[in-house]
Amino acid sequence: MGVERGAVAFEHWAYPHDLPLEAEADEGVSLPVDHEAIVAAHAISISFGGVKALSDVDLTVRAGQIHAIIGPNGAGKSSLLNVIGGLYQADHGTVSISGRRFRKVPTQRLARLGVARTFQNLALFKGLSVLDNVVTGRVSAARATFVENIIGLGRARREEESARAAALEIIGFLDLAEVKDRVAGTLPYGIQKRVELARALVSKPRLVLLDEPMAGMTATEKQEMAQFVKATRDSFGTTIILIEHDIGVVMGLSDRVAVLDYGRKIADGSPEEVQKDQAVIDAYLGVAHDGESQQEAA
Numbered sequence: 001m002g003v004e005r006g007a008v009a010f011e012h013w014a015y016p017h018d019l020p021l022e023a024e025a026d027e028g029v030s031l032p033v034d035h036e037a038i039v040a041a042h043a044i045s046i047s048f049g050g051v052k053a054l055s056d057v058d059l060t061v062r063a064g065q066i067h068a069i070i071g072p073n074g075a076g077k078s079s080l081l082n083v084i085g086g087l088y089q090a091d092h093g094t095v096s097i098s099g100r101r102f103r104k105v106p107t108q109r110l111a112r113l114g115v116a117r118t119f120q121n122l123a124l125f126k127g128l129s130v131l132d133n134v135v136t137g138r139v140s141a142a143r144a145t146f147v148e149n150i151i152g153l154g155r156a157r158r159e160e161e162s163a164r165a166a167a168l169e170i171i172g173f174l175d176l177a178e179v180k181d182r183v184a185g186t187l188p189y190g191i192q193k194r195v196e197l198a199r200a201l202v203s204k205p206r207l208v209l210l211d212e213p214m215a216g217m218t219a220t221e222k223q224e225m226a227q228f229v230k231a232t233r234d235s236f237g238t239t240i241i242l243i244e245h246d247i248g249v250v251m252g253l254s255d256r257v258a259v260l261d262y263g264r265k266i267a268d269g270s271p272e273e274v275q276k277d278q279a280v281i282d283a284y285l286g287v288a289h290d291g292e293s294q295q296e297a298a
């Protein structure tokens, strides 16, 4: 991506906070290009009942980077991803994606904004084949009309063909060709998680949000998944926001690591910086959260 890692001080690439807000229900305000930041969450707060899941959190993610979000259970990691992906609306704060700034990111426009995601819990169509699951990732990009789809002609058929071609390409890339006709629900868990990644990548998103893509995997499966995530960034220049509990994997894979604790961001820097950070060490090793553990179930 031509991004010089570590060469620019954080202040210089922090996303400008004075971007105009996206006007309602239109194409939004175009901003000067560059902004190496592809996503910036500004001053995000969100509560659920009495629980403050996020308090005044900023996150700036540079294009082409793998930016991890780590933190103890309940720290607010998924909430932050869900605000960036438009699933949650923050009580306060805004999210900027590729030069457009939103109070609530419009989920129906995510594909057009070049954003795709996976979920913390598997969200595959268990009864469909791997190929069909991956094809569904393209649906939101399709433009054929309802009628064209019904009669199965012309544009609809071309779109289906191109969706299948794109699905087969990403299936090959993620080394899933051997299982492409298998029913997804019958495959080992680690493979199913990879199918989910394939579905997210089939539309060639500029940004992909991965909520614990390695959770519940064996050590070997995690290493494989980490390699695929890295290959995705290296091959397609995809920006990746990754939530992961396995610190070893995170430190080996990420360009930057943001650390949440009790809904606040307590650190954000290179893996080396974050590992040395006293607040991070305290959050993980110091005062334990009641009844919580950072041990992976696997």
Ligand SMILES: Nc1ncnc2c1ncn2[C@@H]1O[C@H](COP(=O)(O)OP(=O)(O)OP(=O)(O)O)[C@@H](O)[C@H]1O
Binding pocket: 048, 051, 052, 053, 071, 072, 073, 074, 075, 076, 077, 078, 079, 080, 120
């Ligand atoms: N949709 C929701 N409804 C109610 N409470 C929620 C919701 N989403 C998150 N929360 C609460 O917000 C807090 C942060 O949750 P979140 O899922 O963001 O944490 P997390 O860091 O992803 O945790 P984990 O590592 O366990 O996945 C928790 O107290 C959680 O119960």
Ligand SMILES: [Mg+2]
Binding pocket: 077, 078, 079, 120
């Ligand atoms: Mg979570």
